[in-house]
Amino acid sequence: MELNEKIGSVKNREDLIRFIFHLRTDLQNNREKWGNVTLDDYLEAMEGWISEMDRFYLNSNQPIPNQPSWKTIADILYASSMYE
Known part of the structure; x- marks a missing residue:
């Protein structure tokens, strides 16, 4: 199963912990596929994606979260690996 x-x-929390493990493993094994490999770049991308995330949810026919869920956190972490 692909990371996305x-x-x-x-x-839930355990699922998010497992997802973060897979995210970290993906960075270790596929660094060249990541757009943001430094902490500075990753956090900058996270800031940008969070400020624009309503568009992602609208374009993918998902409800815009009023309050972040465990899945929303996973979305943010994953998107930050490549968002520019």
């Missing part, structure tokens, strides 16, 4: 497919299974 694992996001849909994040429903």
